[in-house]
Amino acid sequence: MPELRQNILLKEWVIIATERSKRPDQLREEKLNCESAYPSHDENCPFCPGNEEKTGNTTTLDQMEINGKWHIRVIPNKYPALLPLDDGFSVNTSGFFRSMDGIGHHEVLIEHPQHNLTVALYEPTHVYHILRMYQKRMAHLMSFPYVESVILFRNHGSRAGASLVHPHSQIIALPVIPRDVMARMNESIRYHEEHRACIFCTMLERELEAGTRIVYESEYFVAFVPYAAFSPFAVWIFPRKHKSSFLYATEEELADLSVVLREVLRKLYFGLNDPDYNYIVRSAPQGYSHTAFFHWYITIVPRLTRSAGFELGSGMFINPSIPEENAAFLRELVLPSD
């Protein structure tokens, strides 16, 4: 019998379609992984070292260097979705057709000089430096008075929307708080009012009690497949300690997170053969950085299924796999030695 499970953070139902359920080997990608498919340097790639001047992306907003060479580099997106505020902006929210100037920021964080790597293949210390740079850029962007929320994400592979192979993350600073972000906020406020507890802390407790959906645990973090995962092998990484904003993760916590994030991505890389994926750092929007109800986390979404008319029509999702089976597969996977 198929099952409907409620994603308690959005109060939305997800269909766990047992009748069309797929095993991990049916979802595993049949393709070359990124390290085999691409060269380590591509002279036509705008993100490869040596091309900083040749391409349009000459502005460096920030970088992390070792011995005078950049290891991580932040640049403005060449085709920005939004542009920084110049001198005042116009908002028209009185009539029927409402608009505002598209102010904001759109940055690209080039993660590594090497063209064909991905997070699963970096050294843990390199992942740590990326996380530190995320924090630094997010803090900078949150300091603009017109920025209401910051979306920090990574697209890996074309099915995940990546248009360039070279490993990179993106940060978009918005002049609004998106509806879905507010919906999560409102549900967590409602839960807190009813139970005097953080819904995320409670979920973490219950997941640890149940154990069946846990993928990986460390001192400061727990990775698990959510009970109502909307797609196969989705993984959430929750900090054990309640904090609303990623900005307040300590250096020690980020060092620990770099191990957990890399380990989960290694499990996907080796277990499912380098699937395309997105990950998102869900951190509190402006004004919610220190709350008892919101708790920051990371969501990883392998792109193994496609959204079709049903998803567009309903906003609901059909997951053709069983979260407990996904978690067991990832938890028990024996990784190649590092």
Place this chain on the structure above:
Amino acid sequence: MPELRQNILLKEWVIIATERSKRPDQLREEKLNCESAYPSHDENCPFCPGNEEKTGNTTTLDQMEINGKWHIRVIPNKYPALLPLDDGFSVNTSGFFRSMDGIGHHEVLIEHPQHNLTVALYEPTHVYHILRMYQKRMAHLMSFPYVESVILFRNHGSRAGASLVHPHSQIIALPVIPRDVMARMNESIRYHEEHRACIFCTMLERELEAGTRIVYESEYFVAFVPYAAFSPFAVWIFPRKHKSSFLYATEEELADLSVVLREVLRKLYFGLNDPDYNYIVRSAPQGYSHTAFFHWYITIVPRLTRSAGFELGSGMFINPSIPEENAAFLRELVLPSD
């Protein structure tokens, strides 16, 4: 300057990314159209005539025949997302992990005996018969007491999630009302309370006044690119007459709609070279069939862009094209004679 536009039906902002804006010829598909790419009959296709017995889909729920041969056939989905209620079902909404049995219906409507056609290539009368069958099946599914809403949709092409080429639509009857469906309902209630008017009727009036986003008009329907379209060449078809449910469209209205729907899909087929797309009939859920605030409509979404980490992370969308330019292109397109 990029622009943010508010989708007033969901109170959500859409980024109209002028800095990355693409012209129609940059979005036009480079591939064979479905009629050239596939044979008119495929003996391995479970939906082709002659295979009714050979495949698992032997049950016929309904069909439209001419001279003893089926022209439209409705069957249960072989891999249903949900299953009909047998004798009682279990709901567990008391604890933290909430679930219910996946009861409902999942039907496939095989639209035509010929393997390589699509709506744009049917005769208008054939489109009319499909719409009549949609209405008949929806009425049947809405009669089950445990069905709360019905999602009627069509996936065309693999990027739109179609796993089989043979032209078909799907109908999923759910035991819940999806969150997005309720969000639209709640916004339209709020608008009605504030303005004593239907938000959809008002939008239609304003679109007709503006004129710049109109694609096609008929006696009973208006097709237009919405002001805050979340993706390129999205088209909404609104009935001029206020009705909450598709079920109450008259035969005369359906005959007119068959011309409009086909004409809009022909514009996409010939103008953008048979892009993959989804369409959805947005009709009132159970209990809202006769309201002053909700108004049924059809939404057509060509799949010319991909959702990536930003969309997953925010729920917002970036449209790399200008709705007014999309509409002008479709409106002014000269179609091959019929």
